[in-house]
Amino acid sequence: MRWIREELESRAVTKWAGRRVTCYDVTDSTNIQAKADAENGAEHGSLVIADMQTAGRGRSGKSWSSPPGANVYFTLILKPRLAPEKAFMLTPVMALAVAEGISRSCGIEPRIKWPNDIVMDGKKVCGILAEMSAEKGSVRYVVIGVGINVGQQDFPAEIADVATCLRKECGRDVSRQELVLEIMRAFEEYYEIFAESEDLSGLTERYNGLLVNIGRRVRVLDPAGEYEGKAKGVDERGRLLVETEDGSIRQVYAGEVSVRGIYGYV
Numbered sequence: 001m002r003w004i005r006e007e008l009e010s011r012a013v014t015k016w017a018g019r020r021v022t023c024y025d026v027t028d029s030t031n032i033q034a035k036a037d038a039e040n041g042a043e044h045g046s047l048v049i050a051d052m053q054t055a056g057r058g059r060s061g062k063s064w065s066s067p068p069g070a071n072v073y074f075t076l077i078l079k080p081r082l083a084p085e086k087a088f089m090l091t092p093v094m095a096l097a098v099a100e101g102i103s104r105s106c107g108i109e110p111r112i113k114w115p116n117d118i119v120m121d122g123k124k125v126c127g128i129l130a131e132m133s134a135e136k137g138s139v140r141y142v143v144i145g146v147g148i149n150v151g152q153q154d155f156p157a158e159i160a161d162v163a164t165c166l167r168k169e170c171g172r173d174v175s176r177q178e179l180v181l182e183i184m185r186a187f188e189e190y191y192e193i194f195a196e197s198e199d200l201s202g203l204t205e206r207y208n209g210l211l212v213n214i215g216r217r218v219r220v221l222d223p224a225g226e227y228e229g230k231a232k233g234v235d236e237r238g239r240l241l242v243e244t245e246d247g248s249i250r251q252v253y254a255g256e257v258s259v260r261g262i263y264g265y266v
């Protein structure tokens with residue numbers, strides 16, 4: 001993996017995103033490593049990347065299948081000057097960057113399933129897990145972990161019917177380095193738009209343009225009570241606007257809430 005680090009660092013065209021790279025052949029989880037690096041003074045924009053994870057983590061306490069040789073597992077370390085309640089909006093910024101990076105390196109535009117799954121042909125190709133440390137009303141760091149199925153063909157039984165990979169969707173091999181470089185380039189661009197307003201107002205149009213749920217009936221899996229409605233898009237804080245039976249609009253915060261299509265995953 002050392003050559004990947006050298007290639008990523010030498011070919012980066014960004015000012016800060018992914019300019020410093022730490023690579024592992026095997027690690028427990030790039031999110032765990034990134035948090036340790038952030039605690040030990042890693043700079044804003046440092047990237048931790050691995051060929052394989054032994055304890056890859058997903059949302060809601062699930063694990064993330066992380067076999068070697070085929071996929072991309074990375075975590076970007078951010079040290080923004082930002083109030084903690086605004087930090088969750090960095091996840092949709094990354095979702096947009098991953099979608100753009102895939103589009104630039106595969107020539108096919110994926111869609112986003114709210115809040116932060118990247119889907120192709122109705123199946124999940126990427127998941128994102130952000131974690132934050134904050135104190136005294138400000139963010140110390142945010143780590144954004146991204147797992148992309150690039151060449152993995154076989155998936156664990158419980159996700160086999162909802163997961164896919166880029167190789168299958170694009171019909172050819174996709175360079176992992178190229179993909180990461182394009183994502184970093186897009187992330188830096190979108191992050192700077194986000195940072196101007198400290199919300200997603202400059203990005204909602206782009207996000208809603210990629211949102212697979214838009215105009216569809218969804219089931220909101222809210223631990224406080226599930227309900228159904230029609231997804232109208234996200235607002236400037238990344239909340240999904242869902243129109244319920246009585247015509248009222250509910251704002252759905254990501255957190256532990258996710259949505260399902262009425263007939264399946266999307």
Ligand code: BTN
Pocket residue numbers: 028029030031032053055056057058059060062064072073074075117126127128129145146147148
């Ligand atoms: C999800 O459940 O959709 C989020 C999956 C996030 C997986 C990535 S792989 C790189 C980083 N390290 C981890 O342990 N998790 C994230």
